[in-house]
Amino acid sequence: MMIPPDDNLEKDMADDLRKKVCDALEKECADKPWLVEGDCHSYIKEMRKPHVWGGEIEISMASHVLKMPITVFVVEKTGGLRVFTKYGKEYGRNAIQVLFDGNGHYDVLSLR
Template identity: 50%
Template sequence: MSGLGRTLSQVRITGDGRCLFRSVAYGACIRSGKPSPSEKLQKDLADELRSKVADEFVKRRDHTEWFLEGDFESYVTQIRKPHIWGGEPELLMCCHVLQMPISVYMYTKGSGHEGPKIIAEYGQEYGKEDPIRVLYDGYGHYDALQDPIRRTTSRS
């Protein structure tokens, strides 16, 4: 991957409304040196992360309410539901919940290099090295990105 001096591999994540949370939870496991989470563990970790993210919105209401669409209480109620998609506000809260940096990549047309490029970075106050890496498809789906050198086996 250009700019990283290495190639990252895409890890397909189930598109069940939890893909952002699954991708971030997957990356957090890998970053922490844990095995790649199984499908079932991804779901459980995603749901747990989603709950903590909703709580983080409430905790940081004074700093987050202004950039959420619509009524704050309704937004938080909706984001707690497992089939509701997450986006930029949720990525920002994920980095605070996990206290880890997150980089979002995307394939862009005419970028002049192979592989996706970074389109957003969150949580740089938690360090800039070895962020959780997710790949956004531009249409609402997120996959995980993993350094093949750190690849580990799945666990249940």
């Protein structure tokens, strides 16, 4: 069983991941400015702020930064879970699993 980091270490790890994801997105935007709505530079500048929530593009970039697959699930009307999308399939089978609520919010289901 994995022991979660203390609050300070968790914040530092999250800040480091955010920086790496934004750096990767910045590199991608240089060649593909259509990746985000509006101006890439402004978008990334906003995403670098710790209180701003990421979305689909940040999850995709996180998969590449972590070199781990990330599987996104949604809740079906029946109450079951359905795979919505997978990022980073090239990194193997053990995936970080997140739940998308359909309104722009993601929650971690498991880390494998």
